[in-house]
Amino acid sequence: MVYKSNFNIANAKAAIAKSKSSNQRSEFRAADIFLKIYNENPRWAASAPGRVNLIGDHTDYNDGFVLPMALDRRTTIVAGPSGDKKVTLHDLTVGETASFSLGAKVTCGEPPWSNYVRGVIAGFQNLNLPLVGFNAVLHSTVPLGGGLSSSAALEVATATLLEAMIRQKLDPVKKALLCQKAEHDYAGVRCGIMDQFISVMGHKNHLLLLDCRTRETKLVAMSDPSVEVLIVNTNLRHKLTDGEYGKRRAQCEAAASALKVPALRDATMKMLKAATRQIDPLIFRRARHVISENSRTKRAAKSFSSGDWRKVGELMYASHASLRDDYEVSCPELDAVVEIAQAIGVTGGVMGCRMTGGGFGGCAVALVKTAQVEAITRRVTEDYQQRTNIIPTLFVSCAGDGATTIKS
Numbered sequence: 001m002v003y004k005s006n007f008n009i010a011n012a013k014a015a016i017a018k019s020k021s022s023n024q025r026s027e028f029r030a031a032d033i034f035l036k037i038y039n040e041n042p043r044w045a046a047s048a049p050g051r052v053n054l055i056g057d058h059t060d061y062n063d064g065f066v067l068p069m070a071l072d073r074r075t076t077i078v079a080g081p082s083g084d085k086k087v088t089l090h091d092l093t094v095g096e097t098a099s100f101s102l103g104a105k106v107t108c109g110e111p112p113w114s115n116y117v118r119g120v121i122a123g124f125q126n127l128n129l130p131l132v133g134f135n136a137v138l139h140s141t142v143p144l145g146g147g148l149s150s151s152a153a154l155e156v157a158t159a160t161l162l163e164a165m166i167r168q169k170l171d172p173v174k175k176a177l178l179c180q181k182a183e184h185d186y187a188g189v190r191c192g193i194m195d196q197f198i199s200v201m202g203h204k205n206h207l208l209l210l211d212c213r214t215r216e217t218k219l220v221a222m223s224d225p226s227v228e229v230l231i232v233n234t235n236l237r238h239k240l241t242d243g244e245y246g247k248r249r250a251q252c253e254a255a256a257s258a259l260k261v262p263a264l265r266d267a268t269m270k271m272l273k274a275a276t277r278q279i280d281p282l283i284f285r286r287a288r289h290v291i292s293e294n295s296r297t298k299r300a301a302k303s304f305s306s307g308d309w310r311k312v313g314e315l316m317y318a319s320h321a322s323l324r325d326d327y328e329v330s331c332p333e334l335d336a337v338v339e340i341a342q343a344i345g346v347t348g349g350v351m352g353c354r355m356t357g358g359g360f361g362g363c364a365v366a367l368v369k370t371a372q373v374e375a376i377t378r379r380v381t382e383d384y385q386q387r388t389n390i391i392p393t394l395f396v397s398c399a400g401d402g403a404t405t406i407k408s
């Protein structure tokens with residue numbers, strides 16, 4: 001799918017208005033197609049956002065800290081009762097249909113994207129919640145495979161739709177964990193908790209500082225109209241299922257056990273340095289990333305709160321270097337975006353930039369001056385294309401709300 005660059009967004013107000021209207025168009029489109037297929041209006045509708053992580057990557061499965069924000073791009077599902085046990089899903093974004101029965105425990109199946117929905121339904125079945133068969137139409141404005149958690153958006157939108165159907169709300173933490181389990185068991189990705197938590201708990205104009213051990217959350221204001229979050233999609237499809245993600249998790253577990261701590265969250269740089277000789281150099285570097293990233297994330301949350309954009313920017317660049325050199329989850333395309341951003345610099349309006357999410361492609365995130373968004377977008381687009389021969393996709397996002405029921 002190709003998303004056009006946003007050359008015309010000159011200020012935050014315009015960005016908000018635009019995102020609202022594109023999500024509304026998405027809802028209308030899904031409802032309209034539903035009406036055309038089933039000759040009636042949908043009875044239920046729900047939506048959930050994708051996310052961009054400002055800092056704190058590969059820390060969530062180490063019981064650490066993350067600082068994501070919910071995007072203003074969302075996945076919407078509209079649905080109505082099928083009258084029997086059958087579930088039929090039409091995904092307008094990929095143009096495919098899936099169907100299965102609720103007669104027994106829902107299992108994995110085709111097409112692959114349906115597993116995110118199947119996994120969440122299975123989670124509700126495990127809780128013995130009374131589901132009925134339904135027909136649904138799905139549409140998403142979250143770029144697919146871009147590392148912006150389109151899968152979490154689909155899981156959380158599904159869970160929110162099911163809540164509307166059974167007229168019962170799950171506890172938000174339980175809901176996020178149910179969606180994470182769906183991803184583990186039905187998509188085969190042993191992800192951490194960040195993506196599902198922010199999709200459930202995102203808050204307009206705020207980042208979410210999440211302690212992935214205690215699951216405590218703290219909202220961090222992100223509403224200064226003079227700065228914007230600019231997302232640069234390398235358009236190199238990122239994939240977490242190919243084993244590298246799992247390898248990193250295993251390496252972190254090895255580091256924690258070498259340091260004799262329950263998780264890398266409990267390790268300090270001092271402990272790591274003291275163990276230099278006993279630890280394999282690769283495992284050492286993995287641990288160094290996680291320990292330093294946790295500290296950067298907590299510091300960044302404070303700098304965001306005080307509007308110290310220069311400090312935030314420094315921490316973002318340091319985070320990227322650590323993910324690139326110690327954790328080795330970046331790639332030449334992501335590095336190119338960050339180098340271009342660095343070359344534009346603070347005078348050109350870029351405060352900081354880093355890869356975001358799992359890595360190996362996907363997106364970079366930059367904190368930029370609102371007044372210079374347009375010029376930055378042009379320059380990054382041109383330079384990136386020249387360096388990689390790939391056309392990137394850039395867009396600004398304000399911090400949106402978490403999942404919502406649109407119709408119940």
Ligand code: GLA
Binds near residue numbers: 060194240357359
């Ligand atoms: C993916 C996973 C998250 C997190 C990030 C890296 O997005 O789904 O749980 O581990 O990678 O920070």
